[in-house]
Amino acid sequence: xxxxxxxxxxxxxxxxxxxxxxxxxxxxxxxxxxxxxxxxxxxxxxxxxxxxxxxxxxxxxxxxxxxxxxxxxxxxxxxxxxxxxxxxxxxxxxxxxxxxxxxxxxxxxxxxxxxxxxxxxxxxxxxxxxxxxxxxxxxxxxxxxxxxxxxxxxxxxxxxxxxxxxxxxxxxxxxxxxxxxxxxxxxxxxxxxxxxxxxxxxxxxxxxxxxxxxxxxxxxxxxxxxxxxxxxxxxxxxxxxxxxxxxxxx
Ligand SMILES: Nc1ncnc2c1ncn2[C@@H]1O[C@H](COP(=O)(O)OP(=O)(O)O)[C@@H](O)[C@H]1O
Ligand SMILES: [Mg+2]
Numbered sequence: 001x002x003x004x005x006x007x008x009x010x011x012x013x014x015x016x017x018x019x020x021x022x023x024x025x026x027x028x029x030x031x032x033x034x035x036x037x038x039x040x041x042x043x044x045x046x047x048x049x050x051x052x053x054x055x056x057x058x059x060x061x062x063x064x065x066x067x068x069x070x071x072x073x074x075x076x077x078x079x080x081x082x083x084x085x086x087x088x089x090x091x092x093x094x095x096x097x098x099x100x101x102x103x104x105x106x107x108x109x110x111x112x113x114x115x116x117x118x119x120x121x122x123x124x125x126x127x128x129x130x131x132x133x134x135x136x137x138x139x140x141x142x143x144x145x146x147x148x149x150x151x152x153x154x155x156x157x158x159x160x161x162x163x164x165x166x167x168x169x170x171x172x173x174x175x176x177x178x179x180x181x182x183x184x185x186x187x188x189x190x191x192x193x194x195x196x197x198x199x200x201x202x203x204x205x206x207x208x209x210x211x212x213x214x215x216x217x218x219x220x221x222x223x224x225x226x227x228x229x230x231x232x233x234x235x236x237x238x239x240x241x242x243x244x245x246x247x248x249x250x
Contacts, residue, residue, distance in 0.1 A: 001028040001183045002049070002151060007058035009048060010208075017208040018044055021058065024202060024212060026185060028150075031177055033186045033194035034212070035240065036204030037247050042187045046153045049074055049185075062151060072100075075147035079156040081140040083128040089139055090115070090124040096147045114142045117179065134165040138172070145180060155187045167225070170196055174223065191240045195219075196228060203240065205247040215240065 003025045010017040018041045026032050034042050047053040049060060051067060059066055062073040083092045090111050097107045115121045118138045128136055137157055144152055158166045170193060177184055188194050194201045195217055202212035217236070219227050227233060 001030070001063060002026040002185070003061040003064075005059050005061065007048065007055050007060060009044065009053065009055045011044075011053075020208045020210050022210060022212075024214070026183060029181055029183055030200065031174075031184045031186065031198050032200045032202060033188055033198040034202045034204065035188060035191060035194050035244065037244055038189060040204045040207065040247065041209065042204060043155055046076065046155055046185075046187065049151075049153060050076055072148050074151040074153055075144045075149040076153045077140055077144040077155065077157050079159055081128070081136040083136060083139060083143075085128050088125050088127060089120065089131070092128070092139060093143050093146060096143060100148065110146055114146055118142045118176070132165070133161050134169055137161065137169060141173070141176065145176075145182070150182055152182050152184045153187075154184060156189070157186075158193070159188070159190070166193070171225075173197065174221070178221065189244075191237055191244070192228060194240070195233060195237060196223060196225070201240065203243055205243055213243070 004022050007022045008017060008020045034045060036042050044053065048055055049067065061067070062070055067073060083089075084095070087095070093111050093114065094107045097110065102110075111124070112121075115124055118141065120135060120138055120142070123131060123135065123139075128139070131139065141154075141157070144154075158169045161169060174197060186194070186197060198217055201215040201217060203215060204212055215236070218232060228237075
């Protein structure tokens with residue numbers, strides 16, 4: 001689904017490269033997290049996939065094709081919901097479809113379906129200010145879904161939420177993933193969140209980084225928070241935290 005082949009990148013302002021000859025792959029339908037200390041380059045990986053930054057070497061493929069030859073191959077959701085305050089929830093959700101000139105009736109149909117799926121049907125004519133932080137992130141996720149891409153890039157989407165809301169949102173996101181069969185690449189600095197959500201966790205440890213350690217999470221889906229108490233999972237969590245602590249001075 002997604003492949004980084006020999007990707008090298010350096011910000012022009014920086015003396016040092018951020019990544020050199022980076023290779024990794026994400027399979028169709030997977031849930032993969034990227035973790036690493038703050039500033040290590042997680043968001044830059046997304047900026048490269050989105051084409052917002054140009055790599056100096058290598059190539060990124062989606063479905064076997066170089067991204068330069070593709071359109072609408074990925075949909076991005078940031079930490080902040082970025083909903084427009086003057087638009088209703090339905091109007092916010094329809095924005096990407098408006099920009100893609102999808103007929104109004106089709107927009108309304110898809111909007112109704114997605115609002116039902118994310119559990120916010122009764123909020124369609126409300127404004128962002130009327131919703132809690134968790135609800136706003138659900139709306140932002142719905143909008144991301146309707147952008148029409150199979151690859152979703154979620155950059156710390158829950159990190160601004162309080163702990164209990166975050167835990168609810170993690171369970172909610174797994175339901176959505178199981179329902180929509182999308183491929184999700186998820187950035188977080190929260191190791192427990194990465195373990196609970198992902199099939200695989202990619203760990204950024206060095207600067208520049210050449211590879212990411214690829215850690216498989218030994219849990220089946222659907223998942224239960226009780227699984228996080230298993231001895232092997234607790235050990236995995238401690239190992240990952242230790243790796244991140246060692247890499248903090250990149
Ligand atoms: N737009 C930019 N221009 C120049 N350098 C940048 C830019 N964005 C990020 N950087 C550099 O990249 C580093 C942070 O990368 P980023 O991918 O945002 O990390 P993370 O998401 O892991 O916190 C910064 O330390 C800075 O050196
Ligand atoms: Mg970031």
